[in-house]
Every structure is written in C-alpha cells, then in structure tokens.
Amino acid sequence: MSRGDKSAYSDKQKRKAEHIEESYEAKGVSKDEAEARAWATVNKQSGGGNKSGSGTQKSETAKRADRKDSARRASATKHGHSPNAGRASSSRGRRGSTSLSDMTRDELMKKAAEQDVHGRSRMRKDDLIKALS
Structure with a gap:
C-alpha cells in the first residue's frame, strides 16, 4: 500500500475519518490538516487498515502493555541508560545477586x-x- 492509499481501510474506518475530518474543519482547521489529523486518529484507534487472517489484532491489554514498555525504553534511552539496565528478564536473574x-x-x-x-x-x-x- 503506497503512502496515502486508503484502499486497505474498511468502510467503517473511512466513515469515521470523514466524520473526524468534518469536525476539525468546523473548528477552523485547514482541510489538509483536518484530513491528516483524522487519519492519524483512525490509525491510533484501530491500528491502521484492515488486517487479514486470524489473531492479527492485539487485545487492548496487549497494546497497553506494549505502549508502557515502549515508553519505559524511550525514557531510559533519553536518560542515557540501556533500556534493560538494572532489570532482569525474570526474577531468576536476580536470585544470586546481592x-x-x-x-x-x-x-x-x-x-x-x-x-x-x-x-x-x-x-x-x-x-x-x-x-x-
């Protein structure tokens, strides 16, 4: 799918983006900016266009955990630490350490x-x- 191609989105996603876009335009946002914000919102809420196959979409809990982990790693990197520094992958990695x-x-x-x-x-x-x- 090339950038800007909306063919992979469901009709529901397209309607949602159109509604959001109209909302932004009513608030005085330019048409291009309103469209960009609308599709960004749809992407954030649904993870992009239609997904094929079973089990390809993550649960909200899994998405939340991934975001939290990503934020933790970004914060650690920002502060000059290795994302996994001081954090063992499991408690067995800490058992022998005092x-x-x-x-x-x-x-x-x-x-x-x-x-x-x-x-x-x-x-x-x-x-x-x-x-x-």
Whole structure:
C-alpha cells in the first residue's frame, strides 16, 4: 500500500475519518490538516487498515502493555541508560545477586521495611539504595 492509499481501510474506518475530518474543519482547521489529523486518529484507534487472517489484532491489554514498555525504553534511552539496565528478564536473574541496584523498588521497599527505615514510603529507588547502604 503506497503512502496515502486508503484502499486497505474498511468502510467503517473511512466513515469515521470523514466524520473526524468534518469536525476539525468546523473548528477552523485547514482541510489538509483536518484530513491528516483524522487519519492519524483512525490509525491510533484501530491500528491502521484492515488486517487479514486470524489473531492479527492485539487485545487492548496487549497494546497497553506494549505502549508502557515502549515508553519505559524511550525514557531510559533519553536518560542515557540501556533500556534493560538494572532489570532482569525474570526474577531468576536476580536470585544470586546481592547488589541493591539490581533489585526492584518493591524489593528494596521490603528490605527497608525489614530494617525499619524511616520515611521509606516516600522514597524513590535511589533514595532507598542510599538508605540501605
């Protein structure tokens, strides 16, 4: 499908885009901008044109998890960290490690509770590491 080709969209998606476009034009947005915003909205809501085959569309829960993971990785990259730094793929990767920085915030909270660290509920991960060190 070439860019701008709407043939892969369902009739319902086309109607939705047209309705959104009309809404934007009524608010004074230019025709080109209104069309671009309308299709962007349809794409965001439905994931693009029709998908063929069974099981190709993700559930809302899976989409939400993917967005959350993507946001976490983007934030880590923005702050100069490797997206998976300090985060093992599963708890088995952390079992043998005693380093505080390898622990999750929840694990640090449990350890802080055991040591009765004052003010732990308001602490961030870095603060918990300092308090436990």
